Amino acid sequence: MEKYDVIVIGGGSAGLTVASGAASLGARVALIEQSGRLGGDCLHFGCVPSKAFIQAAKEVSTARRAASLGLDVSGTVDLSAVKTRVEEAVGSIQQQDDPKRFTEMGVDIYFGRAEFVTPNALLIEGEDYVYGKSIVIATGSSPLIPEIPGLEDVTYHTNESVFDLEKLPEKAIFIGGGPISLELAQAFSHLGSEVTVVEKASSILSKEDRSIQEAAVQVLGEDLRIVTDADIQKVTKDGDGLSLHCTVEGKDLHINGDMLFVGTGRKPNSGALNVGKAGVETDQKGFIPAGDDLRTNVSHIFSIGDANGRYFFTHAAGMEGKQVVQNAVFGLKGKVSYDQLPWVTYTSPEIFHAGMTEEEATESGINYKVYETTLDDVDRFVADHQTQGLVKILTDWKGKILGAHAVGEGAGDWMQPVLYAMAKNNGIGSLSNMTYPYPNHAAAVQQTADLFWREKLFDGPVPAVTKKLIEYKR
Ligand SMILES: Cc1cc2nc3c(=O)[nH]c(=O)nc-3n(C[C@H](O)[C@H](O)[C@H](O)COP(=O)(O)OP(=O)(O)OC[C@H]3O[C@@H](n4cnc5c(N)ncnc54)[C@H](O)[C@@H]3O)c2cc1C
Numbered sequence: 001m002e003k004y005d006v007i008v009i010g011g012g013s014a015g016l017t018v019a020s021g022a023a024s025l026g027a028r029v030a031l032i033e034q035s036g037r038l039g040g041d042c043l044h045f046g047c048v049p050s051k052a053f054i055q056a057a058k059e060v061s062t063a064r065r066a067a068s069l070g071l072d073v074s075g076t077v078d079l080s081a082v083k084t085r086v087e088e089a090v091g092s093i094q095q096q097d098d099p100k101r102f103t104e105m106g107v108d109i110y111f112g113r114a115e116f117v118t119p120n121a122l123l124i125e126g127e128d129y130v131y132g133k134s135i136v137i138a139t140g141s142s143p144l145i146p147e148i149p150g151l152e153d154v155t156y157h158t159n160e161s162v163f164d165l166e167k168l169p170e171k172a173i174f175i176g177g178g179p180i181s182l183e184l185a186q187a188f189s190h191l192g193s194e195v196t197v198v199e200k201a202s203s204i205l206s207k208e209d210r211s212i213q214e215a216a217v218q219v220l221g222e223d224l225r226i227v228t229d230a231d232i233q234k235v236t237k238d239g240d241g242l243s244l245h246c247t248v249e250g251k252d253l254h255i256n257g258d259m260l261f262v263g264t265g266r267k268p269n270s271g272a273l274n275v276g277k278a279g280v281e282t283d284q285k286g287f288i289p290a291g292d293d294l295r296t297n298v299s300h301i302f303s304i305g306d307a308n309g310r311y312f313f314t315h316a317a318g319m320e321g322k323q324v325v326q327n328a329v330f331g332l333k334g335k336v337s338y339d340q341l342p343w344v345t346y347t348s349p350e351i352f353h354a355g356m357t358e359e360e361a362t363e364s365g366i367n368y369k370v371y372e373t374t375l376d377d378v379d380r381f382v383a384d385h386q387t388q389g390l391v392k393i394l395t396d397w398k399g400k401i402l403g404a405h406a407v408g409e410g411a412g413d414w415m416q417p418v419l420y421a422m423a424k425n426n427g428i429g430s431l432s433n434m435t436y437p438y439p440n441h442a443a444a445v446q447q448t449a450d451l452f453w454r455e456k457l458f459d460g461p462v463p464a465v466t467k468k469l470i471e472y473k474r
């Protein structure tokens with residue numbers, strides 16, 4: 001049996017971070033991946049294909065909008081051309097995850113499904129046994145399919161199959177109003193499909209600040225029909241298409257379509273791992289919880305990325321992976337902090353989230369202040385004709401940033417200065433005390449931060465004092 005300092009199970013964003021980091025430090029590392037290729041969900045079915053798809057759709061939408069400038073754009077989209085675009089993006093980024101790159105770093109790669117046989121030993125595809133001093137579970141997640149009568153009798157898509165579509169649907173139905181559905185639903189709408197999003201909760205994007213949700217509903221509602229509070233009763237075949245039967249506020253609603261997408265959350269991939277043989281506990285949904293030091297209840301076994309069920313983001317997987325390298329290789333107890341973990345929903349406009357929402361701030365009992373700017377007050381957005389959106393920053397009474405949220409074209413990029421301020425523990429005032437090249441989009445951040453100084457300077461005792469000083473100097 002081969003012996004390793006660290007065994008990593010899963011070759012996605014989380015596992016690859018640990019494998020490369022631990023090998024670079026000189027540890028003997030094994031990486032086990034069941035699918036026969038590295039990169040995981042982000043590369044093959046998630047971030048990369050979705051962003052390539054969204055960008056292609058955005059270009060179509062922009063071209064169509066140019067009609068108002070006299071350009072006559074007509075015709076239907078060739079979805080197979082979009083598919084090629086997506087494949088090119090995945091293929092290009094795939095090169096970074098070439099197994100050769102990892103073997104050259106000293107990582108032993110095993111392609112096959114791993115399962116625990118003891119707390120330190122794993123069996124791969126019923127053939128190879130490997131022993132690890134530390135073991136890192138990075139097995140990711142898959143689409144969670146709700147139990148809806150009739151669903152299994154119709155063709156439906158998830159993020160694992162939708163990028164293979166060759167023909168643009170005329171009427172697409174998306175179940176779920178979270179980021180997976182909304183990003184893709186809007187992209188299909190931009191490409192020319194008529195799209196309905198069906199959400200069981202009272203709002204889409206339930207993890208966002210309430211005012212951000214409201215702004216998102218307003219702007220996404222221009223591209224999508226959004227049905228909330230929907231209780232889906234069944235799905236039936238309807239000619240060549242299908243019909244979704246729901247109850248909404250006590251009334252029946254039938255929605256017809258020729259494509260059904262399910263984006264209703266995630267389930268863990270760890271079922272086949274047999275973690276019970278290692279004494280590792282799972283939660284009710286089967287995720288493998290870990291503490292802030294990323295250890296499971298068995299201290300030499302770590303759980304990171306989607307597998308621990310905490311946050312489903314590539315950058316969260318990377319952050320956790322980096323910490324695990326230190327903890328697994330050197331036996332440290334370093335912890336990650338999720339307090340400022342940002343995320344962006346890549347709709348158009350984008351939706352940015354960092355730290356507390358106003359509802360969380362209220363619930364925590366903290367004394368907070370809100371500074372808000374709408375984008376129709378920011379010159380660049382006015383010039384761009386993209387004034388839909390807002391910036392909202394929450395602080396404590398001294399100006400420490402508790403949360404930052406935005407809806408705006410490109411917000412995922414131009415809100416980055418706020419993350420720097422939060423990471424450095426710089427107050428909101430620091431975002432005002434910089435020079436922003438006119439007229440950039442990040443001026444939306446500065447204008448929001450200016451409100452803090454304006455309040456301090458003009459709403460407090462300062463004006464009276466300065467008036468007296470000026471009178472004295474006259
Ligand atoms: C449509 C979509 C869009 C997304 N967009 C974004 C985005 O824009 N930004 C962002 O930050 N996040 C995004 N995400 C989330 C992101 O893709 C995931 O959070 C990320 O891929 C998780 O990485 P991971 O390494 O934990 O898991 P994965 O990438 O799923 O990797 C797990 C790997 O483990 C392997 N495996 C599983 N079980 C075993 C076993 N028993 N033995 C061996 N191997 C095994 C799997 O084959 C897989 O390769 C998106 C997700 C989706 C679905």
Ligand SMILES: NC(=O)c1ccc[n+]([C@@H]2O[C@H](COP(=O)([O-])OP(=O)(O)OC[C@H]3O[C@@H](n4cnc5c(N)ncnc54)[C@H](O)[C@@H]3O)[C@@H](O)[C@H]2O)c1
Nearest residue numbers: 146176177178179180199200201263264265312344345346
């Ligand atoms: N841009 C990004 O960073 C990005 C993009 C896509 C996904 N992700 C990650 O992937 C995770 C999973 O995304 P998701 O959108 O699948 O999950 P989600 O949990 O965020 O949203 C799923 C939605 O489906 C609804 N739903 C569940 N069952 C339903 C039913 N039977 N009928 C109608 N609605 C139903 C839920 O109420 C919820 O609003 C996200 O939490 C996010 O972390 C990130």
